[in-house]
Amino acid sequence: MEKVAYAIAESVPIIRWALSRIVEEQPNSTVDKEVDSAHRLIEHFQKHSTEVTIVRLNEYMALALEAQQQIKSHTKLIIAITDNDEQRNHSPFFETVSLLDGVMNIQKAIRKATCEMSKHKESKPEGNALSDREIEILKDITLGLSAKEIAAKNYISPHTVITHRKNITKKLGIKTTSGLTIYAVLNKHIRIEEVE
């Protein structure tokens, strides 16, 4: 399975190095980007996205709301690092860990984040994965809805529904509605009882 990618924003080189080592040592986890400040992180996020971001809590809080928003929109989970015991469980952080807690807690937070991200990865087949919208359309097709009905339900044109269907068929290599139904059930997009 593809590894979960981390970005680390930390100004103290030795701590950044240690965090990077800890991430790489955890299963299915890898460091995608290391930067020395939250500002650099925003620069990076102008062009890229990362699944999990580790950032110092005080640096994050010092950012303007707009900058915080930008980080949130380019990463799925944030682990905040503090250097005291007081600031815990701040939203929007997935986990907040203190440098005073020692390595074990940081390792645990990283494993938890990787595990959370892997759940999302496993829900989709590798390779020609269907997009969320295509999965919605696929479900409607297998429930026997017509292109017109699917269009009305999803606020799109019937022409777009047909394009989605063509793309689904191309990605999966399955042409018939009955074949798509088997795919949808085997991949848990719908339950067998709904189509039997």
Add this chain to the structure above:
Amino acid sequence: MHVARDTKMGDVVHHNHTILTIMLRFNIKLGFSDRTVDEVCDQHNVNTAFFLEIVNAFLDPHYFPSKHLRTFSVSLIIDYLLKTHYYYLTHKIPAIECMIEQLIKENQGESDLRLIRKFFKEYKDEFINHLKREDEVVFPYALKVESAAHNNEQHAYLVEQMTKYSMIDYLNEHDNIEEKLFDLKNILIKYIPPISNQALCIHIIDELFSLEKDLHDHSRIEEKVLGPKVMELEKQLLARSETTN
């Protein structure tokens, strides 16, 4: 390998044993000894020239002598097509059906696999309807056209019928029954849960590939040989009817 009249029948089978399924349709029985294709065909009252064309087209996907095949009579071509239908219904489809049943029986915890049985049943029903329409409507019509053309008979009703339904309609309606087969293959190859009896799955996939190839060859004879040949005879009948009138 190009099979000729004097090729030993045993050598043909050694070259590609799947040819045995073609022999089964011609009712040619095993135990060829050292006899040639011609001798074996004679022994079983099979038209050697026709057998050779079918076998060579089966062995080489690029060899398809449609013009030459059209020199054979409609009744000979239809006889082979009917035997092929019979082979599908009595051998191919039941064999796949039986293996799918076994797959479900062995994996009762995987209840979603039931859908594969349902899917194959739908395919089988469509397939049977397709064959039935050819056996009961298309082939009898083609035989009537041939008989009328050869016996120089005046069949006003047949000419009238042609205006309502003729070979061109058959070719237009000759739908693609291979889509479901293609899907089933892909579901087994790409999406089936990891069941323990992989050998069984491989066996099913193998049968599906072989049926698909066979159907492709079969449709080719219907569309490129039978269809154009009957259309030619229809033209002759129409021309004759216009001269008489």
